[in-house]
Amino acid sequence: MNNLHDLHRPLGSTGLLVSPLGLGTVKLGRDQGVKYPNGFTIPDDSAARQLLNLARELGINLIDTAPAYGNSEERLGPLLRGQRQDWVIVSKVGEEFENGQSRFDFTAKHTRFSVERSLKRLQTEVIDLVLVHSDGNDLAILRDGGVYQTLAELKREGKIRGFGLSGKTVEGGLLALEQGDCAMVTYNLNEQQERPVLDYAASHGKGILLKKALASGHVCLEPGVDPVRASFELIFAHPAVTSAIVGTINPLHLTHNVSTAASVIRELS
Template identity: 85%
Template sequence: MTLHEHYRPLGSTGLLVSPLGLGTVKLGRDQGVKYPNGFTIPDDEQARQLLALARELGINLIDTAPAYGVSEERLGPLLAGQRDKWVVVSKVGEEFENGQSRFDFSADHTRFSVERSLKRLRTDRIELVLVHSDGNDVDILRNSGVYQALAELKQEGKILGFGFSGKTVEGGLLALEQGDCAMVTYNLNEQAERQVIDYAAAHGKGILVKKALASGHLAPGEDPVRRSFELLFGEPGVSSAIVGTINPRHLTENVRTAAAVLANVRS
């Protein structure tokens, strides 16, 4: 079972995305990440095999960010020759240096960051760029200039859509008024941002879900992964959920479970 026949529209962007996306923080950074177990960053051959497996399983969405260490730099050469097969999501706003995050939402830094991501990814466009919020969602959107800069970059064709990865309902709703997409936390443990998903469904906006499996912290019980996907894909507003595994077996199992759930949703 694969995801090839279950693609969903990313709001009104014209992009079709697989209902699971591959998160790549573990390709670029192993400091300050909130997973229950430690891990080793895959080498280039392991990363190449992981991307090939993801494509084979029907995944076409890949999620990266400047704050993910060297993730973008590694993806550039890894995606060579297959760039058109992927919908790439990156971010602006957060920089991760010397084990610490710092944030800059100014228009100048936003433009600098996107241009740098284009070079790192060795591409002429990024399908979707999200603002990596520090939690002050409404202030960022109203006072920083980040959205205006992203709107200009979209007009120039350097990005095809933009949106916001925030932490509050107010931020998510405000982000969707002017942007194309919001990334929200939504899982069996946390459902505070449900209102943002409902708004997106009603207004033709995209929703990406982060921490779909609670970063590996789901309570044990009757197949928590299946229950998670039943929750997510029962929501018409959800475009795709990002899973950050680097384990080929876990990736395959997640896709099979998601495909089975989606087949039930369609029938």
């Protein structure tokens, strides 16, 4: 069994069941200002559709996008038409990417505008999870921005099912989990500073999504060690980790990631 179909798990207390790997879609919409070791070409609709179909066949049901990912959301709307019930969609608020530059807006007004726009682009009535795309000032954003209160309102209105923070600090991650459903944190073989956020989530029934789980392809190990397996052995050993987002557009890499994750999770259970 080298797929993830029977390994879906609850994302905290959101009621969402997600695959232990999610598909990140920055490469479907943006090729400027992204930190990957190798250049890439944004796949056309046919290649993107094949990638999504493969992900679904492999048991992935979690898809991660954002307004800051170029035209990723606009592309996913038509690509996922007729399949909405098969996917748990994560999007973001707070970061805009225009003319090769990021800018940030965490006001209540922009948060509402951004979520309404994402609903239209994704051609859906509800977004499963919306994360605040932090610029690094996690605590200030959560305390002063109005963004979290607005996301709580949108959840009550039924436009989103859950919310949280894609942050950069331990303090931000902890506050995000206290007041929200989920945190997206960096945790990999190179960087484990945010581990206290994972520990808090494990003891409080909150969801954790990992970004850069494979260190965006930068991880270095001794010869003969599979970096993907070593990464998954670290992250899935932590009970809080619900799902890790992998951003590959290479079908072979995706298949290898899934079979490795499935085998590691089965060995750990």
